[in-house]
Amino acid sequence: MATTQLEDPQNDVETTSEMPTTADDSASKVGFDEMGLSESMLATLKSIGYETPSPVQGGVIPIALAGNDVLGQARTGTGKTAAFAIPILETMEDRGKGAAPQAIVLVPTRELAVQVTDEFQRLAGERKFRCVAVYGGKPIKAQISKLERGADVVIGTPGRVLDHIGRHTIDLRTLRVVVLDEADRMLDIGFRPDIEKILRQCPAKRQTLLLSATVAPPVKRLAERYMHEPVMLDFSPKNKSVDTIEQHFFTVDGDRKYDLLNRLLEREQPSQTIVFCRTKRGCDKIHERLSRKRKGIGCIHGDLPQGARDKVMKAFRAEEITLLVATDVVGRGIDVSSISHIINYDIPQSSDDYVHRVGRTGRMGRDGVAYTFVTREEGDELTRIEILINKVLIEDKIDGFEAARPTQKRAAAAVKFYGAGTQASDNEEAVEAPVEAAPAPEAPKPAPFGRRGRSKHRRGL
DNA sequence: AAAAAAG
Numbered sequence: 001m002a003t004t005q006l007e008d009p010q011n012d013v014e015t016t017s018e019m020p021t022t023a024d025d026s027a028s029k030v031g032f033d034e035m036g037l038s039e040s041m042l043a044t045l046k047s048i049g050y051e052t053p054s055p056v057q058g059g060v061i062p063i064a065l066a067g068n069d070v071l072g073q074a075r076t077g078t079g080k081t082a083a084f085a086i087p088i089l090e091t092m093e094d095r096g097k098g099a100a101p102q103a104i105v106l107v108p109t110r111e112l113a114v115q116v117t118d119e120f121q122r123l124a125g126e127r128k129f130r131c132v133a134v135y136g137g138k139p140i141k142a143q144i145s146k147l148e149r150g151a152d153v154v155i156g157t158p159g160r161v162l163d164h165i166g167r168h169t170i171d172l173r174t175l176r177v178v179v180l181d182e183a184d185r186m187l188d189i190g191f192r193p194d195i196e197k198i199l200r201q202c203p204a205k206r207q208t209l210l211l212s213a214t215v216a217p218p219v220k221r222l223a224e225r226y227m228h229e230p231v232m233l234d235f236s237p238k239n240k241s242v243d244t245i246e247q248h249f250f251t252v253d254g255d256r257k258y259d260l261l262n263r264l265l266e267r268e269q270p271s272q273t274i275v276f277c278r279t280k281r282g283c284d285k286i287h288e289r290l291s292r293k294r295k296g297i298g299c300i301h302g303d304l305p306q307g308a309r310d311k312v313m314k315a316f317r318a319e320e321i322t323l324l325v326a327t328d329v330v331g332r333g334i335d336v337s338s339i340s341h342i343i344n345y346d347i348p349q350s351s352d353d354y355v356h357r358v359g360r361t362g363r364m365g366r367d368g369v370a371y372t373f374v375t376r377e378e379g380d381e382l383t384r385i386e387i388l389i390n391k392v393l394i395e396d397k398i399d400g401f402e403a404a405r406p407t408q409k410r411a412a413a414a415v416k417f418y419g420a421g422t423q424a425s426d427n428e429e430a431v432e433a434p435v436e437a438a439p440a441p442e443a444p445k446p447a448p449f450g451r452r453g454r455s456k457h458r459r460g461l
Numbered sequence: 462a463a464a465a466a467a468g
Contacts, residue, residue, distance in 0.1 A: 109465065109466080110466080136466060136467050136468080137466085140468095157465090159466050160466085163468085185465085186465095188464095188465085189465050189466065190465085190466080191466075278463065279464085280464080301465095302465055302466080328463085328464055328465080329464075331464090349462090349463070
C-alpha cells in the first residue's frame with residue numbers, strides 16, 4: 001500500500017527558529033493519529049491511502065494547526081500540498097453558502113493550480129467543502145460563477161487572482177490563511193509585485209504559510225515583510241536529489257539527439273516519460289516527429305491554449321499519454337506517480353531546474369530513471385549539476401552515439417575546480433579520477449570543463 | 462536567450 005512518504009523519507013528535519021518547535025527528526029515518526037486530527041480527516045487519509053506522514057507533513061501540520069506562520073523549505077509534491085491542505089481543512093469554519101474564501105493558495109503555474117485543487121478536494125473527502133481553481137488562459141466567467149456559489153479555498157496563479165480582486169469577484173477580507181507555494185519560483189517569474197498586491201488585500205490578522213524549494217534572500221525579504229514570527233522548517237536534504245532515482249547522461253552531438261532519443265526509448269520501453277526541452281519550438285518539433293510513428297505522445301508549453309494544456313495534463317495523468325514533451329512549465333511540482341523516466345533532451349538552464357525536473361520521477365517511493373543529453377559544449381553545466389547534487393552522473397552509451405568527451409576528464413576537472421571535498425562519497429569515479437587528467441591549458445579547442453568560473457568572473461558585472 | 466504569467 002502506498003504511504004505518504006513522498007519526499008525523502010530518510011531525511012532529517014532541521015528547525016531553525018528562536019522559538020522551540022515540535023519539529024525535529026522524530027517528527028516523521030509521529031503518526032497522523034497523534035496530531036490531533038479529526039476522526040473524519042483520519043478516515044479520509046486512510047481511504048486515500050495516506051498511512052504515515054512524510055517528514056514535511058510531520059513538521060508542518062502540528063505547527064500550522066497551532067496557528068503559527070510557517071516558512072518551510074521543501075521540494076514539491078503531494079507531501080507538501082497535504083502538509084498545508086490538512087491544517088486548512090481541519091480549521092475550516094462553516095460559514096454557509098456563498099461565503100467568501102477562508103484560504104487562498106498562490107502557485108506559479110496553471111497546471112499546479114489544477115493539481116493543488118484536486119488534492120484539496122481529495123483530502124476534503126465527504127465533508128462539505130468547496131475549492132475553486134483560478135488561473136489565466138481560460139474564460140473568467142466560469143470562475144466567477146463558481147466563486148459566487150461560494151468557495152472555501154481559492155487556489156490560483158497571481159495574475160488571474162488579481163484580476164478577480166479588481167472585479168470584486170474575490171473578497172479576501174475574511175481570509176484566515178494564505179499559502180505561498182513554490183515562493184522562490186513565483187519570485188523568479190516576476191510575480192513579486194502581484195503577490196504583494198494580493199497580500200496587502202489580506203487581513204493583517206491571518207496565518208501565512210510559505211513553501212519554497214530554496215530560501216534565498218528575496219524569499220527571506222518577502223517572509224520578513226509579510227509573515228508574523230514564522231517558524232522555519234528546513235526539509236531540504238543534504239543530498240539534493242532523491243536516492244531512488246538513477247541518474248545517467250549521454251554525450252551526444254546536437255544534431256543526433258533525436259536519433260538518440262528514439263534509440264533510448266526503444267531500449268528502455270518506459271512506462272511513462274517526460275522529455276524536457278529548452279524551447280517551446282523545440283518541443284513542437286520533437287512532438288511532431290515522435291507523433292508520426294508513435295501513439296500516446298503529448299506536448300505541453302506556454303504557447304498552447306490553456307484548454308489544450310489542461311487536456312494534455314489530464315490525459316497524461318490518465319496514462320493515455322505516455323510520453324510528454326515539455327518545457328519547464330511542468331518542471332516543478334507536477335506530481336504524476338507513474339512517471340518512470342525523465343529525459344533531459346536539452347540540459348536544463350540552471351542546476352536547480354535539473355533537480356526539479358528529475359524530481360518528477362521516483363515518486364511515491366517508486367524507482368525512477370533520469371537521462372540527460374549533454375553536448376560537448378555543455379560540460380560546465382553538467383559539472384555544476386553534479387556539484388549541486390553531490391553526485392557524479394553515470395555515463396551511458398548506445399552504439400553509434402559515442403561520447404564526445406571522456407568521463408575521466410570531466411570528473412577530474414570537477415575535483416580540480418571545486419575541490420576534493422565536493423566529490424560524491426558514494427561514487428568512486430570522482431574519487432579515483434586523476435587530477436592530472438584535467439584539460440591541458442594548451443589545448444587548441446575550448447576545454448569544456450576548464451576555466452569556466454574565471455571567464456565568467458572576468459566578464460561578469 | 463528562454464521559460465512562466467493577465468488580456
